[in-house]
Amino acid sequence: MEKMLKKRKFGLIGKDISYSFSRHYFTKKFKELNLVNHEYGNFDFQNINEFSEINLKEVAGFNVTIPYKEKIIAFLDKIDAVAEEIGAVNTIKITNDHKLIGFNTDYYGFQESIKPWIQSHHKKALVLGTGGASKAILYVLKKLNIEYTVVSRTPIAGQISYDQITKEVMRDYTVIVNSTPLGTFPDVDKCPTIPYEYLTDKHLLFDLIYNPDKTTFLAKGEKKGAKIVNGSKMLELQAEKAWEIWNL
Structure with missing residues (x-):
């Protein structure tokens, strides 16, 4: 006792x-x-x-x-x-x-929260940001056989910069994942600098941010008919997986 x-x-x-x-x-x-x-x-x-x-x-x-x-x-x-x-x-x-x-456990949370949204035309993804969170995203995209390109403000070999995201890139990459903190409360007006005007209803935007529920990044996508998902489900799933690990 x-x-x-x-x-x-x-x-x-x-x-x-x-x-x-x-x-x-x-x-x-x-x-x-x-x-x-x-x-x-x-x-x-x-x-x-x-x-x-x-x-x-x-x-x-x-x-x-x-x-x-x-x-x-x-x-x-x-x-x-x-x-x-x-x-x-x-x-x-x-x-x-x-x-x-x-x-x-981030990878598990992301994997299980994005899988229901993936459709057959979602073959390529842009991953915005290069921090620790983005690494779990890349791991999952690889598992899901989704080709990816990382976007960075200071790109290294194999990555691209934000000003290299052209209309053609936006057409080919129909999954866009924001793993940067841009748009997190209280700086809710901020968002990654991508050409939102080229978004369509074929796009899926996933933001790891959960506060606010709908970031500027997601709101801009929604206006163009894109499917949008925030990070709340991912957070819950990774937290439950952590709880499981602590109690093994």
Whole structure:
């Protein structure tokens, strides 16, 4: 009985995360499940090196958000095969002997939330952004046999810049995924600089952002008849997968 009531602490690692979906989601979940010995908090770091100041004996697991999904890997004892292939971690399980194991559940959340929207003509995708979140997106697109091109403000080999997105590119790439933070509350008027005038009802726009529900990116797509999906379902699915991992 004493072991059952031992405090289980979880938390979100990120930067400027007062808006945190995770804290709200898991606090509500713990209440609904009557897990009175569970609690969830934010670890809001201006620098990832602050992670080493945490007393890991008091924590059972973490979620990780931007901008630390790649930088956190250096602090882990082990990462699973999928997270290693993706190159980003958004979930950490802490074992009984205080080992840190990294996982990626973003890919699962994205995969399961975009699959119902994919149609036969969705053969190519533009992925806007190059951060840790985008890496999970690329992993899923590859699994779904959807050819992709990454769009960056500072493109490297194999990527393109925003000003290279022509009418022809927009015609060929009918899936567009925003993995940048552009448009997140409170900067709701911002959006990636793509030529929205070339969107059609053949396009599918997926935004990883969940606050607001409809970003400017999605609203501009909707006006052109495109199918639009925000990041809320992806977040819920990745959170549930993290919960599963923490309780293995």
